[in-house]
Amino acid sequence: MSESTMKTINVEYAIIGAGTSGLGAYSKISRKTDSLVMIQDGPYGTTCARVGCMPSKLLITASDYAHHLTTSDFFGVTSEGHVDGRKVLERLRRERDQRFVANNLRYVNKIPPHHKLEGHARFIGPGHLRVGESVEVKAEKIILACGSRPAVSKVFEPVMDRVLTSDTVFELEDLPSSIAVIGMGVIALELGQALHRLGVKTTVYGRSGKINALTHPDMQQEALDILGSELDIYPSGQVVSTWEDAEGAWIEFEQSNGQRVTKVFDRILVATGRISNVDQLGMEHTGAEFTEAGKVIFDPQTMLCSDYPIFIAGDAAEYLPVWHEAFDEGRIAADNALNYPDPVPVDRRPPLMVFFTDPQIAIIGQSFRELEGLEIVIGELPFSSPRHVVWNKVEGRIQVYLDARTGVILGAELLGYQAEHLAHLLALAITHSMTAEQVLMMPVYHPSAEELLRDVLIDAREKRRVYAAETMIHSNSVPAYS
Amino acid sequence: MSESTMKTINVEYAIIGAGTSGLGAYSKISRKTDSLVMIQDGPYGTTCARVGCMPSKLLITASDYAHHLTTSDFFGVTSEGHVDGRKVLERLRRERDQRFVANNLRYVNKIPPHHKLEGHARFIGPGHLRVGESVEVKAEKIILACGSRPAVSKVFEPVMDRVLTSDTVFELEDLPSSIAVIGMGVIALELGQALHRLGVKTTVYGRSGKINALTHPDMQQEALDILGSELDIYPSGQVVSTWEDAEGAWIEFEQSNGQRVTKVFDRILVATGRISNVDQLGMEHTGAEFTEAGKVIFDPQTMLCSDYPIFIAGDAAEYLPVWHEAFDEGRIAADNALNYPDPVPVDRRPPLMVFFTDPQIAIIGQSFRELEGLEIVIGELPFSSPRHVVWNKVEGRIQVYLDARTGVILGAELLGYQAEHLAHLLALAITHSMTAEQVLMMPVYHPSAEELLRDVLIDAREKRRVYAAETMIHSNSVPAYS
Structure with a gap:
C-alpha cells in the first residue's frame, strides 16, 4: 500500500483496547473532549464477559447443580440425574451472549463511530500509532488497555x-x-x-x-x-x-x-496464566522504560508509564488482573491523562481476590507473606460456624491478621464455603483501617456465616491480650539496673 | 406440704431461665460471685437450639436440596428424586440433638450443681420466689430470662x-x-x-x-x-x-x-408469634410496673424493670426476639445487676432481622416506617446483579435509606437471594455511621452479590445530588425581598 492512501487521524487521546479498562477510560475522557479515539483489535466484548468472569461463573453454577445430586441424600432428599454437556454449554453461551456480551455491545454501539477504530495498533514512534495497514493515529496521550492473552508453553x-x-x-x-x-x-x-x-x-x-x-x-x-x-x-x-x-x-x-x-x-x-498484549504494540518505538523481564514500568497510583504521556490499565498492566481493578485502572489512567502533566496519585483499594471454587479461596488486604516477621497476631478458626454445620460445609479455615499494637485489621486469608462474603465485610473494615473491636460492635445474625468472622476476631482479640501481656512481661523482666 | 419441709435458698442473684439470655447472664455473674442460682423450668437446651434457629435452618437446607431438583434443568443438569420425609426429620433431629443441643448441654453440665435449680419459679413477694412446691429463693437481684411460648388462639x-x-x-x-x-x-x-x-x-x-x-x-x-x-x-x-x-x-x-x-x-x-412467659411468674407480687397491655416496663439500655432490682432479657422481654439480641440482653442485664444500683446504659446495636426464605428478607438499621417524612433519599434497585443473573435468582429489590443532608446510611430493607450478606455489610457501615461514599471506597469483586450493594449506593448518591440541587433551587427561589 502506498503512503498516499494512508489516512492519519490526529487526536488528543488514543485508547488502545475496548475492554473493561478501555471503556472505563473512554467514559471519563469522552465527557471532557471529542478529540479521542478508541482502537479495538478483534470483536468487541470484554475479556470478563466473553472468556472470563461471566462464562466461568455460568459453568460453575451448572456444576453446583450437578454436585447437589451427589450431596442431597445426606439431607433426606434422594436424587439422581445426568449432565447434558451440550445443554450446559448452550445455556452458558446463550446467557453469556444474550446478557453479558450483549450488554457490553449495547454500550459500545452507543459510542459515536468517529470515536471507534478497528484494527491492530502498534507504535511507529512516540505518540504515533499505525492501526491495521492504512490508518495512522497521532495522539498526545495514549492509554494502553490492550488486555492479555493466555500463555501457552x-x-x-x-x-x-x-x-x-x-x-x-x-x-x-x-x-x-x-x-x-x-x-x-x-x-x-x-x-x-x-x-x-x-x-x-x-x-x-x-x-x-x-x-x-x-x-x-x-x-x-x-x-x-x-x-x-x-x-x-x-x-x-x-x-x-x-x-x-x-x-x-x-x-x-x-x-x-x-x-x-x-x-x-x-x-x-x-x-x-495470562500475559499482557503490550509486547505486541512495538513499545520499543516509544522510548518507554522496561523492567529486566521486558515489562513496561509504570506507577500503579497514576498508571503513568515512566514520564511519557502513556498510561496503562487493566490486564495489560498485569498488576492486579481482576475486573474491579481493571475498571479502576481505566479511570485512574483517564483522570491522569486528562490531568497530564500533573498526575494525581490515587490510593489503590485494598487488594481483594476470590476463587469461586468449593470451598472458596479469598484473600483481602495484606497477605501473610507481606506481614511475616512484623508485629501481628493471627486470629484463626476452622470454617465451622453453626451455619456451616447446617449446610454440611465445614471444610477450611480463616486467618485474620491484626496489627499486634493497634488491633487494626491488616489482611486475611480464607478457605471456606461462601468465604467471599466474609472477605467483603473485611474489605470494608480494612478500607477504613478498622480494629477488630470496631468490627465486633456490629450486630451479627444467628445463624450466619458472619458469626465465623465475629468468632475469629474474638480469637484475634484474645491473642492480642496474650501478646500484650507477654510484651509487658518482657519489659518488666528488663533488669532493674538497666 | 407443710411449711417445715420448705427449703429456703438465700442468694445475691437469681436468674430465671437457662436459655440463651439466661446463660449469657450466668457467664457474667458467675465470674464475680458464687452467690447465685439459675432456675430452669423443663429440660435444658435453648429455644434457639431446640425449636428455633437451628432446627428451622436444618429443615430449610433440606428443602433447598428438594428445590434444586426442580430448578437444575435450566442449567443443563437433568435431575429427579424424592423427599423421604422421615429421613429429612430424622437427620434434622440428629444434627439438632447431637450438635446444637448437645453443645448447649455440655456447657450446662459444667455449671456447678449448687448454681442450678429445677422447677417452675413464681414470685410470692419482692425478691422472693417459690420454685416448684418445696423450695423458696430469696434473691437481692433477679433476672427474668424465662423465654417465650408460641401463642395459639x-x-x-x-x-x-x-x-x-x-x-x-x-x-x-x-x-x-x-x-x-x-x-x-x-x-x-x-x-x-x-x-x-x-x-x-x-x-x-x-x-x-x-x-x-x-x-x-x-x-x-x-x-x-x-x-x-x-x-x-x-x-x-x-x-x-x-x-x-x-x-x-x-x-x-x-x-x-x-x-x-x-x-x-x-x-x-x-x-x-410468641408471647413472653413473664405472665406466669406472678409479677403482681413484685411491685413492678406494667404497660396497659400488661407487659413489664423496662429500659432496653439497662434491661432494668422500673426501679426494682429486677432485670429482663431475651424473648421474655419481647423487645427484639432474635438470638444475638437475647445474648446481648443477658449480658447487659447481668452487668447492670452487678452494678446495681448504678446501672450503665448500653448503646444497643442497630437492629438486624433476616428471614431465611427464598428470596430472603432482611432489614437493618432504621426502617422506612421510622424514617418516613424525614429528609432521606432512597437508593433502590431490583435484585439483579450479574451474579444474581448467573444464579438465575433475580427476584426482589433492595432499598437503602440515606440521610439526605449527610449521606449517612440509616437503614435498609432487602428482599432477594443471599440478602443476608448485604445486610451484614450494611450493618457494619450503620454501626459506625458511615456514609454511602465511605462504603463505596471498598473493593467489590466481580461478579459478586456485593456489587448490588455498590450499585444501590451509587443510585442513592445520585439521588442525593438531585436532592441537593432541588433544595438549592428551592432556597434560591425564595423571593429576594424576604
Whole structure:
C-alpha cells in the first residue's frame, strides 16, 4: 500500500483496547473532549464477559447443580440425574451472549463511530500509532488497555489440536470425556473443579506445589488437601513432553520428586496464566522504560508509564488482573491523562481476590507473606460456624491478621464455603483501617456465616491480650539496673 | 406440704431461665460471685437450639436440596428424586440433638450443681420466689430470662390434636400430607416455604395482608407477590372457626373482602408469634410496673424493670426476639445487676432481622416506617446483579435509606437471594455511621452479590445530588425581598 492512501487521524487521546479498562477510560475522557479515539483489535466484548468472569461463573453454577445430586441424600432428599454437556454449554453461551456480551455491545454501539477504530495498533514512534495497514493515529496521550492473552508453553505444540485455553474452552460443543488442566491458579482450579463435577475425568497439574493466592503455608496445604481429596492433582513438577495419537493427547509430567507420570486426555486446558498484549504494540518505538523481564514500568497510583504521556490499565498492566481493578485502572489512567502533566496519585483499594471454587479461596488486604516477621497476631478458626454445620460445609479455615499494637485489621486469608462474603465485610473494615473491636460492635445474625468472622476476631482479640501481656512481661523482666 | 419441709435458698442473684439470655447472664455473674442460682423450668437446651434457629435452618437446607431438583434443568443438569420425609426429620433431629443441643448441654453440665435449680419459679413477694412446691429463693437481684411460648388462639381448640407450633413441628415422625400455616411472620414463612418445597401441600393464612418485617409498602407488596407466586397465600383475614372430622382439620377463613374459604388439612402450624412467659411468674407480687397491655416496663439500655432490682432479657422481654439480641440482653442485664444500683446504659446495636426464605428478607438499621417524612433519599434497585443473573435468582429489590443532608446510611430493607450478606455489610457501615461514599471506597469483586450493594449506593448518591440541587433551587427561589 502506498503512503498516499494512508489516512492519519490526529487526536488528543488514543485508547488502545475496548475492554473493561478501555471503556472505563473512554467514559471519563469522552465527557471532557471529542478529540479521542478508541482502537479495538478483534470483536468487541470484554475479556470478563466473553472468556472470563461471566462464562466461568455460568459453568460453575451448572456444576453446583450437578454436585447437589451427589450431596442431597445426606439431607433426606434422594436424587439422581445426568449432565447434558451440550445443554450446559448452550445455556452458558446463550446467557453469556444474550446478557453479558450483549450488554457490553449495547454500550459500545452507543459510542459515536468517529470515536471507534478497528484494527491492530502498534507504535511507529512516540505518540504515533499505525492501526491495521492504512490508518495512522497521532495522539498526545495514549492509554494502553490492550488486555492479555493466555500463555501457552511450547511443550504443548505437538498437541495443539486438543489444547484449550479460557479463550476457547467455552466454545466446545460438548463436554470432553477427560481433560488435563495445566496450572493451579484461579482459572485452572475454578474450571478444573467445575468440569470434574460435571462428569469430566479431570487431572490437574501444578508447578510449585502451592495454591499461591494463599500465602500462609498452613492455608496453602489445607487448600491442597481439600481440593486434592476431590480432584486428581499432581501439585508440583512440569510437563516434559506431549504427543498425540488415536487415543488422544498424551502428557508426560515429571513430578518434583523425579517420578514421571504419563496419561492420555481428550483435551488439555492450559491455564498457566495470562500475559499482557503490550509486547505486541512495538513499545520499543516509544522510548518507554522496561523492567529486566521486558515489562513496561509504570506507577500503579497514576498508571503513568515512566514520564511519557502513556498510561496503562487493566490486564495489560498485569498488576492486579481482576475486573474491579481493571475498571479502576481505566479511570485512574483517564483522570491522569486528562490531568497530564500533573498526575494525581490515587490510593489503590485494598487488594481483594476470590476463587469461586468449593470451598472458596479469598484473600483481602495484606497477605501473610507481606506481614511475616512484623508485629501481628493471627486470629484463626476452622470454617465451622453453626451455619456451616447446617449446610454440611465445614471444610477450611480463616486467618485474620491484626496489627499486634493497634488491633487494626491488616489482611486475611480464607478457605471456606461462601468465604467471599466474609472477605467483603473485611474489605470494608480494612478500607477504613478498622480494629477488630470496631468490627465486633456490629450486630451479627444467628445463624450466619458472619458469626465465623465475629468468632475469629474474638480469637484475634484474645491473642492480642496474650501478646500484650507477654510484651509487658518482657519489659518488666528488663533488669532493674538497666 | 407443710411449711417445715420448705427449703429456703438465700442468694445475691437469681436468674430465671437457662436459655440463651439466661446463660449469657450466668457467664457474667458467675465470674464475680458464687452467690447465685439459675432456675430452669423443663429440660435444658435453648429455644434457639431446640425449636428455633437451628432446627428451622436444618429443615430449610433440606428443602433447598428438594428445590434444586426442580430448578437444575435450566442449567443443563437433568435431575429427579424424592423427599423421604422421615429421613429429612430424622437427620434434622440428629444434627439438632447431637450438635446444637448437645453443645448447649455440655456447657450446662459444667455449671456447678449448687448454681442450678429445677422447677417452675413464681414470685410470692419482692425478691422472693417459690420454685416448684418445696423450695423458696430469696434473691437481692433477679433476672427474668424465662423465654417465650408460641401463642395459639382459642379458635384452634377444636382441632388441637392436629395443631403444631414451632415447639412441636420438628418432633413429627414424617412430613404431613398437607398443612395450613397460620401467620406471615418469620416462623410462618420460613417453615411454610420449606414444607412446601419438601412436597407438603401448604396454604398460608395471613392477617394484615403485609409481611411486616418490611415496612416500605412497595417492598411488602413485592415480597407478597414473589412468595405468593410459589405458595398458596391468603394474606389478609382471620380464622373464624375450625373443626375436625375423618378428613382432617377444617379451617374456615374469612378474608378481608368478606369472602370465606374453607379447607381441610392434615396438620395446622400456628405461627402467629410468641408471647413472653413473664405472665406466669406472678409479677403482681413484685411491685413492678406494667404497660396497659400488661407487659413489664423496662429500659432496653439497662434491661432494668422500673426501679426494682429486677432485670429482663431475651424473648421474655419481647423487645427484639432474635438470638444475638437475647445474648446481648443477658449480658447487659447481668452487668447492670452487678452494678446495681448504678446501672450503665448500653448503646444497643442497630437492629438486624433476616428471614431465611427464598428470596430472603432482611432489614437493618432504621426502617422506612421510622424514617418516613424525614429528609432521606432512597437508593433502590431490583435484585439483579450479574451474579444474581448467573444464579438465575433475580427476584426482589433492595432499598437503602440515606440521610439526605449527610449521606449517612440509616437503614435498609432487602428482599432477594443471599440478602443476608448485604445486610451484614450494611450493618457494619450503620454501626459506625458511615456514609454511602465511605462504603463505596471498598473493593467489590466481580461478579459478586456485593456489587448490588455498590450499585444501590451509587443510585442513592445520585439521588442525593438531585436532592441537593432541588433544595438549592428551592432556597434560591425564595423571593429576594424576604
